[in-house]
Amino acid sequence: MSTTPLLFSGSSNPQLAEAIAKRMKISLGDALVTKFKNEETRIEIRENVRGAEVFVVQSICKAPNGNGVNDALVELLLMIDALRRASAARITAVVPYYGYAKQDKKTKPREPISAKVVANLLKTTGTKRVVTMDLHAAQIQGFFDIPVDNLMAMPTLCNYLKREGLSDDRIVVVSPDAGGVHRAELFAKRLNASLAIVFKRRPQPDVSEVTDIVGDVKGKIAVIVDDMISTGGTLAKAAEAIKARGATSVQTVATHGLFADNAIEVLTNSVIERVIITDTIPILQPAGEKFIQLSIAQTFADAIGRITTNRSVSELFSVEEIKLDANFVESITVS
Numbered sequence: 001m002s003t004t005p006l007l008f009s010g011s012s013n014p015q016l017a018e019a020i021a022k023r024m025k026i027s028l029g030d031a032l033v034t035k036f037k038n039e040e041t042r043i044e045i046r047e048n049v050r051g052a053e054v055f056v057v058q059s060i061c062k063a064p065n066g067n068g069v070n071d072a073l074v075e076l077l078l079m080i081d082a083l084r085r086a087s088a089a090r091i092t093a094v095v096p097y098y099g100y101a102k103q104d105k106k107t108k109p110r111e112p113i114s115a116k117v118v119a120n121l122l123k124t125t126g127t128k129r130v131v132t133m134d135l136h137a138a139q140i141q142g143f144f145d146i147p148v149d150n151l152m153a154m155p156t157l158c159n160y161l162k163r164e165g166l167s168d169d170r171i172v173v174v175s176p177d178a179g180g181v182h183r184a185e186l187f188a189k190r191l192n193a194s195l196a197i198v199f200k201r202r203p204q205p206d207v208s209e210v211t212d213i214v215g216d217v218k219g220k221i222a223v224i225v226d227d228m229i230s231t232g233g234t235l236a237k238a239a240e241a242i243k244a245r246g247a248t249s250v251q252t253v254a255t256h257g258l259f260a261d262n263a264i265e266v267l268t269n270s271v272i273e274r275v276i277i278t279d280t281i282p283i284l285q286p287a288g289e290k291f292i293q294l295s296i297a298q299t300f301a302d303a304i305g306r307i308t309t310n311r312s313v314s315e316l317f318s319v320e321e322i323k324l325d326a327n328f329v330e331s332i333t334v335s
């Protein structure tokens with residue numbers, strides 16, 4: 001197998017794919033990713049991949065060119081199929097945001113387990129490995145019978161918080177729901193901060209209500225940590241409840257900024273002072289100075305480098321201080 005990896009990108013997050021390629025000191029592979037007139041996805045790999053170690057970068061999310069979540073998934077599958085038929089030696093799906101992950105179990109009769117369907121599709125088309133980040137539920141790795149590297153944005157996010165002076169006993173890290181406690185604990189440990197938990201219920205999909213808070217937030221700067229922001233309701237409501245309990249200010253960090261529906265407006269009008277997210281998903285609407293996007297391209301470039309040379313990927317997260325990506329974007333204002 002050729003040792004120089006090839007990196008291809010679908011249309012969902014080309015900016016991140018470019019950034020990863022730049023850090024790997026390679027150019028993105030030549031591929032046509034478009035649509036036929038009848039709206040079907042059309043893929044053509046325009047360079048030789050025979051015997052190559054190939055990575056395809058594609059978040060399962062809406063794209064800057066107007067393509068939807070389902071387009072992103074189909075592009076990824078068809079690119080993998082094309083690469084397999086072109087005799088690539090090993091194909092890795094690099095999925096910074098693994099979409100459909102929220103549907104990872106049946107909560108009612110006659111519902112699909114969508115996260116498993118996506119796993120099946122990736123495997124069937126010829127994916128030999130998946131690299132992703134902060135899966136909504138770590139157990140989704142078990143839906144695959146191939147290796148899955150579930151990277152963490154936590155070191156990048158924590159380094160930024162520390163740089164902003166948001167560490168030590170003035171800070172309380174808050175999980176906005178019971179499911180996020182483990183993640184919040186990791187942040188609290190790294191920031192030498194205390195921990196609090198908000199309990200929420202969802203009376204219906206995409207609607208959240210705070211039922212209780214455990215832990216002391218009075219007089220502290222609260223940092224709410226979540227894996228994703230969809231409608232923004234979870235964070236806005238948790239922030240309000242924490243403020244009402246006496247927190248002096250509320251900041252939020254999340255890996256995946258989906259910003260569905262009017263989330264930007266909800267968060268802009270909330271008591272939250274700063275909304276910090278990464279670039280696993282492109283920001284497609286205007287956002288003000290409250291929104292700060294950090295790049296996790298270096299983490300992906302490092303992981304790909306380690307996979308290519310058969311070195312440990314977990315070591316990447318054991319080092320105490322991962323260097324802060326010098327190219328993070330301070331503040332996004334998309335007009």
Ligand code: R5P
Binds near residue numbers: 176208229233234235
């Ligand atoms: C829930 O389990 C997740 O961790 C997020 O809290 C949730 O997906 C955020 O959704 P929304 O922004 O729509 O409240």
